[in-house]
Amino acid sequence: MEQQSIKMVINRCAVVCAVMFMILAGIAGCGSGEEKTVEKKDTDLIPGNWVYYKNRTYVLIVIDMKGTWKSSVRIADVTSKIVDSRGMASGIWNLDAGQLILTVGESDIEDVWKKDSTIFYKVLELNEHLMVLEGESGRKEEWKKATPQPGKGAIDPVNPIVAMAPYAVNLDKHSSNVQDRYLCLSMHLQLLELMPDQPVPQLHPRARDAAIMYLSSLTYDDVSDFDRIKVQAEKVKDILNPYMEGLIKEVVIDHVVVALSAAKVEEFIIEHTAKPAQKETPADGKEGEAGKDQTGKEANKETPGAA
Known part of the structure; x- marks a missing residue:
C-alpha cells in the first residue's frame, strides 16, 4: 500500500510539473511576442511617391507594390513656380541585396530615363520619408516621399x-x-x-x-x-x-x-x-x-x- 501511495504521489508530481512547464512556456512565448518589434521591410518602404530635386528640376517617380513604376519631370524657375512639365517614363523595379534595380520600358525623357536601359542603385538609407540612393557613378541622390493630392496621381499635372x-x-x-x-x-x-x-x-x-x-x-x-x-x-x-x-x-x-x-x-x-x-x-x-x-x-x- 505504501508503495502504491508513493507511486501515485510521484505521478501527480509529474503531471503538475508538466502542466507548470507548459504554462511557463506559454507565458515566455507571449512575453517574447510582445517584446518583438515588427518593422517594415525595405520592400514595403520602397513603394510610394518620391521626388528628387536638382538644379530647379524635379524628377517624380511613383513606385507601386506590383513591381512597376512611372516617372515625370517638372522644371521650375527661380521663384519655384512651374515653367515646364515634360515627359513620361515607365518600367519595372526590383530590390535585390540592397540594390534598387529600375528597368526602363518606355520613355520620352531619355536624358533622365533612357529607354530599354537598366539602372542600378545602391540603397544607402531608407525610411518612410527619405530614400538615399547611390548610382553606378557613385553620385548620391536624396529622394523625399511626397504626399499625393486627393484624387490625383502624383505624376499627373496637379491643378489645384x-x-x-x-x-x-x-x-x-x-x-x-x-x-x-x-x-x-x-x-x-x-x-x-x-x-x-x-x-x-x-x-x-x-x-x-x-x-x-x-x-x-x-x-x-x-x-x-x-x-x-x-x-x-x-x-x-x-x-x-x-x-x-x-x-x-x-x-x-x-x-x-x-x-x-x-x-x-x-x-x-x-x-x-x-x-x-x-x-x-x-x-x-x-x-x-x-x-x-x-x-x-x-x-x-x-x-x-x-x-
Whole structure:
C-alpha cells in the first residue's frame, strides 16, 4: 500500500510539473511576442511617391507594390513656380541585396530615363520619408516621399482648385428707368500646375473686393449671353491674378443668374454657399451689399449662360 501511495504521489508530481512547464512556456512565448518589434521591410518602404530635386528640376517617380513604376519631370524657375512639365517614363523595379534595380520600358525623357536601359542603385538609407540612393557613378541622390493630392496621381499635372464664395452684385444701369438687375455668380479658380509640396496661395480679401468693384461696373448687355460671360471671366482672372501670385490658370463660372429681385439673390446665395457659416453678404452696387434698393416686384430670373 505504501508503495502504491508513493507511486501515485510521484505521478501527480509529474503531471503538475508538466502542466507548470507548459504554462511557463506559454507565458515566455507571449512575453517574447510582445517584446518583438515588427518593422517594415525595405520592400514595403520602397513603394510610394518620391521626388528628387536638382538644379530647379524635379524628377517624380511613383513606385507601386506590383513591381512597376512611372516617372515625370517638372522644371521650375527661380521663384519655384512651374515653367515646364515634360515627359513620361515607365518600367519595372526590383530590390535585390540592397540594390534598387529600375528597368526602363518606355520613355520620352531619355536624358533622365533612357529607354530599354537598366539602372542600378545602391540603397544607402531608407525610411518612410527619405530614400538615399547611390548610382553606378557613385553620385548620391536624396529622394523625399511626397504626399499625393486627393484624387490625383502624383505624376499627373496637379491643378489645384480654389473654391470661392458666391458673388451677387447690382448691375450698373444707364438710367433710373432701367429695371434693377442683380448678377449672381458661382465660380472657382483653377490654378497652374504647382511643384511638389508647393502650398496653394490663399485668396487675399482685397481680391474679392477688386472683383466686386469690377462686376458692379458691368451692365446687363455685358453679361447677356454665354460668349460675353466668358469674356468677363477672363477679365476677372486678370484682376485676381496679382493677388494669387500669377498662378490662376482659369476662372471657371459654375453658375450664373441675372435676377430681378433681392429675394432671388438670397436664394442663389443660400443654394451655392457650401456651408452656412461661410455665407457672405452679396454686393450692392459698388459697396458690396445686396438687398438694398429692393423693388418689391415679383421675382424673375434670366439665365444668360453658364461656363
